[in-house]
Amino acid sequence: MNPLEQRLAAVKSRLLAAELAAGRRAGDARLVAVSKTHPAETLAAAYRLGQRHFGENYLQEALDKQARLGHCDITWHFIGPIQSNKTRPIAQHFHWVHSVDRLKIAQRLSEQRPAYLPPLNVCLQVNVSGEDSKSGVSPGEAAELAAAVAALPRLRLRGLMAIPAPCDDPHQQRRPFAQLRTLLQPLQASLGLDTLSMGMTDDLEAAVQEGATLVRIGTAIFGRRDYGKDGGDAAGGQALR
Ligand SMILES: *Cc1c(COP(=O)(O)O)cnc(C)c1O
Numbered sequence: 421m422n423p424l425e426q427r428l429a430a431v432k433s434r435l436l437a438a439e440l441a442a443g444r445r446a447g448d449a450r451l452v453a454v455s456k457t458h459p460a461e462t463l464a465a466a467y468r469l470g471q472r473h474f475g476e477n478y479l480q481e482a483l484d485k486q487a488r489l490g491h492c493d494i495t496w497h498f499i500g501p502i503q504s505n506k507t508r509p510i511a512q513h514f515h516w517v518h519s520v521d522r523l524k525i526a527q528r529l530s531e532q533r534p535a536y537l538p539p540l541n542v543c544l545q546v547n548v549s550g551e552d553s554k555s556g557v558s559p560g561e562a563a564e565l566a567a568a569v570a571a572l573p574r575l576r577l578r579g580l581m582a583i584p585a586p587c588d589d590p591h592q593q594r595r596p597f598a599q600l601r602t603l604l605q606p607l608q609a610s611l612g613l614d615t616l617s618m619g620m621t622d623d624l625e626a627a628v629q630e631g632a633t634l635v636r637i638g639t640a641i642f643g644r645r646d647y648g649k650d651g652g653d654a655a656g657g658q659a660l661r
Pocket of ligand 1: 456620637639640
């Protein structure tokens, strides 16, 4: 096995072990491979190993890779901060957007979602306690935003997403994830939401324990990211470690 194959297999077995430890079914939490900073060839290699969902943070970088991987049956997730002047290509080229945190962005995505595509799947990013960045709607405003976004015609609101601050203690890691789960519960019933996008390389187990349905894993699959000469720019994003 090559290193990528080994790491992908190791992440899958971590995920499976976490699902079973939480009393959940195998496959309950979908693996999104976060491929920011990694070249299209690396994504193609993961694709050949069966990976189909990829997460990207930087629009132009993602569009370049999509152009090169156009023949692949990939589900693309946009997980980075969204500038309002960049919503059109996001609405055109992604299947999911996890980082919606204000109504204006959601309205633009809905207006700009092409009619020939199915509605865009979106999650609201919530600034749960210990959130690392300033992005995200506050927990107190999440329900109101969810109701407004759910009413937009070209979006399909699926759930909530969070990026808690890094924390080494597995028990502490569960708190913000539990908070997100609690926030989802009433919306699950009223708006039919089904997605908790939470869990990264260092807190996958805690997230699955608290009900993650979609984990976003980068480093454990692709190795450490090298921001290289453009590091200053790229590191301006959120939750880069
Ligand atoms: C980079 C990133 C990830 C992946 O983080 P790792 O710690 O490398 O697994 C997940 N979610 C978001 C929003 C990211 O920006």
